[in-house]
Amino acid sequence: MKKIIVIFSIALFFNSCVGTDKFVLRTSLGKVNKVMVVTKASDWTGDLGTAIRNSFGELVVGLPQPEPMLSVSQIGPNAFGGMMNISRNILIIGEGEKEDFYIKKNVYAQPQTVIYVYGTDDASIIKVFNEYKKEIISAYISSDILMTQNIFKAKQLELSQFKTLQEIGVSFTIPKEYKTVDDTGEFLWLRQHLKSGIAKTGSNNILVYAIPLEEELEVSENIIAVRNRIGKKHIPGSDPETMYMITEEAYTPHTSETFLDGKKAFETRGKWEVKNDFMAGPFINYSVVDKARNRIVVFEGFTYAPSVNKRAFIFELEAIAKSMKIQ
Structure with a gap:
């Protein structure tokens, strides 16, 4: 948990420098409808990972082949740095002193949506995630819609x-x-x-x-x-x-x-x-x-x-x- 807090503190400092001559946010990377989950491997293989995969893995309506709304990958907090933190959609999971949920834009790169879910233990984290899962999914999809529209604006038809x-x-x-x-x-x-x-x-x-x-x-x-x-x-x-x-x-x-x-x-x-x-x-x-x-x-x-x-x-x-x- 301390490592996640350190990463977040560095991100806030880095983000505060955007707009100056010293720092410019990097361009984010990643396919649309893809989320990178930052959490421990033990959590990912347990009930928490199952809850995330089941929610993001809900099938898109109307497609001939079964395809999830959001594809997910997992990375441990220790590996979350360098090129890994410029993914476009990131979900950071951690334990804290209280339950919490919030969304931040353009923390490490742009465009980027980083969502934070905290709980006091595994059961608490799952509770918070389930409470906000519709809002979480909507935030990632809306962000990718806007990003796609901006790409199209650069080469749009008359x-x-x-x-x-x-x-x-x-x-x-x-x-x-x-x-x-x-x-x-x-x-x-x-x-x-x-x-x-x-x-x-x-x-x-x-x-x-x-x-x-x-x-x-x-x-x-x-x-x-x-x-x-x-x-x-x-x-x-x-x-x-x-x-x-x-x-x-x-x-x-x-x-x-x-x-x-x-x-x-x-x-x-x-x-x-x-x-x-x-x-x-x-x-x-x-x-x-x-x-x-x-x-x-x-x-x-x-x-x-x-x-x-x-x-x-x-x-x-x-x-x-x-x-x-x-x-």
């Missing part, structure tokens, strides 16, 4: 070229790798060809459109019917008469209420497939209630990436969706 976005009056931070498939003024379809690994034959796709708001209480109930109608009209297979995108019938999508651009919205995660064909994959759909213009603005992202994990692809689409601004 949105004035898209008729549909101009007509609907909506904007997103979309990286320039996306190319136009269809842009009617009422419906936009963008596609990014994936270039790495087996997924180089696949793609990430973005759909944007708006529909009239008829009954707000029925918005969530109608999401699947709407996306099936749009799929039949705009997303054809190799034979447009008999093949088109639908929601996979064998998997029930999950819809939850959220907010985008300060407006009530519904997030739906599920699986798509092409009717009468073998193409399929995950999708994420945001239906935003825009009362001011009596409409629903829809962003949907879907991935086609055979034989590879898809969490990272869907996460990028989520980051783009959450950059939405409605005029």
